[in-house]
Amino acid sequence: MPSESENLEKQLRTLRKQLERSEADRAELEITKEKGDALLHKVIIELRDSKKNLELKSAELEQTLQELHSTQDELIQAEKMSALGLLVAGVAHEINTPIGVCVTAASHMQSTAKTLLDTVRQNQPAHSTAEKSALHIQDGANIVLRNLSRAADLIQDFKRLAVDSSIQSNRVFNIGEYLHSVTGSVHSLFNKRAITLSVNGPSDLLIDSDPGSFAQIITSFITNSLAHAFTPDDAGNIRIDFETQGDCLCLRYHDDGAGISTENIKQIYEPFFTTRRGQGRSGLGLNIVFNIVVNKLKGSIHCDSELGEGCCFTVVLPGLQPPTNNSEAIKNVSAGN
């Protein structure tokens, strides 16, 4: 066993060594601390830089978002104008027919009048011939008047639709009559396709709403059916039913075309969603309908459809006026051709 003095010597040796070691350790710890401080400093600078970068990126994103919003607004405006364009084209097509008839009738009248004039100038008009000519001219004038009246009606419709589409203001109007005007004006879209279009509902239903929005909704539904539900050779039916539902108007738009898949039905109101982008569709039609119904007219819209089972949009809108007494169902069926 070591003696006490040996133990003391050992303790002294150990303590000396430990002192020496702790001096060395302290110096190393100081360096380690300085390294830690430097690292911290650098990391703080990096964080500040990345914060700046993030702020920059965030501002860029904000700018891009604003640009996107603006582009979206422009596209929505363009889509609206294109709907108006469809109405104009439709009305122009409709007016063409009565005007054409008028031209034919007028030229016939001109020729009859010339023959009658010649006979009168020769002072030998047969009573029967003169009467015949006068009757022809009278018939012609009737035809011209009738067709000009038709054209005037159409122009009136067009004026109303055009004004309604460009000026957004509420007024009280008859839903049945208005829907007829709208469907009548887009008749040309059917372009000899075997598709029937009917509007069914009470004749005296009045609503205080924005008629232009109605025109837009119906035009979008119809163009949608013609683009997606039916192929150009398909025969089919489109039906627009409307009725009261409490204080509201319930409008159902049906077609018996191809239907919409469950997967797509979730997205139909999303802006720019279309299954026909390559064919010039913008994917904004139903988004605009949704915005008009929900945001502008404060109503609701719902779509029921399955692939192969056609499609039904139910639109419920407020603003229905109290009923009058002489309610009479109107039914109008107009063929696509």
Place this chain on the structure above:
Amino acid sequence: MFNVVVSHSNDPDTTSAAEDILRQCKEQLVGQTPTAGLLFAAIDFDHQSLLNRVMDAWPNLQLIGCTTDGEVSSVLAFQQDSVTLMLFCADDSVQISAGIGLDAAGDAIASAKSAVAQATPALNQPLRLCITVPESLAVNSKAILDGLAEALPEGTPVVGGLAADRWQFNTTYQFHGRSLYSNAVPVLLFAGNLRCAHGVASGWQPIGNPGTVTRSESNTVYEIDGKPALSYYREYLGEHEPSSNYPLAVFTEDEQFYLRAPSGEFDIGTGSVNFFGEVPQGAKIQMSQSNRDNILAASRESMLQAIDAYGPDEPTAALYFSCASRRQLLGTRTHEEFEQARDNIGIDVPSCGFYTNGEISPMELGAATHFHNETFISLLLGPDNKADEQAKH
């Protein structure tokens, strides 16, 4: 039979320290002759004299060991400038054999293979464990592990730590019997009815901006993000030299990362920095750091992993290999690492270990061995009683 005793002396005088550890061991051995031993000694000792003293006491001892950056044991807990000796007493049920491979700096794979080849002939039972404490400076540690993996039967766990020289990064020494080496790979192979379990955890986390290693070769990184690796370090550490307590987190393809610590060697001319272990060219990297709480939490996690893997029995012995960088950052709290180990594993379990320049273990037993930095490895050993019972039947 598998007994383990441990001794530890903090006497800076080599002769007195040797007497200390021999006396402590003999008192515990009560006449038994140990078959194998592990010796971990601080760099300032006269190592040749230490080895002679130990081998004079037990001439047939299968002894390996190395120099360190701090020592721990169940006798004196954490110490610096000390020496600790663990001795294994086993009958034929557990066979232990030592070997050494030289010139690891020249051909690390051949060196590792020759160490195993030297130890293997004495064993005729299935290999259970390889403990190794190789050179750390100017060697490719991964190549040493590759050599060991080639030489050992598949699935043999390799656990250990790289020799250190108390943060000087000049010369480390490895021990084999009476012989003292540098640039060597000592191994201690365990065969037969031995059960072992281990845990490994780090506590370092990546910090700062990610970068890419644009030019590297083996352990040397020349460029990070097209700039000298030394500049990268200086950006983070100021004018201080790269050191192993600020390792790089090297990311794998699955977004996991492992740590590679600078060895302290760098070249001001080329701006290259050397690491303990290979850093692949093209790897995504990030500076990483830790604090004392995270380091201690990871040590605890490593022990709990080992205890969980070992099962309900108390182990016969425990070994710890902890990174020297942990000691550097833990400072006056270094002793808490071992105290946690003792509290979790049991106060009576003979244990020792050292602070290393790099750690070695698989992530889990049976899997491939990895070279780690900044980790704490806990290794628990004991007799495999199930194997004993099966043998009896």
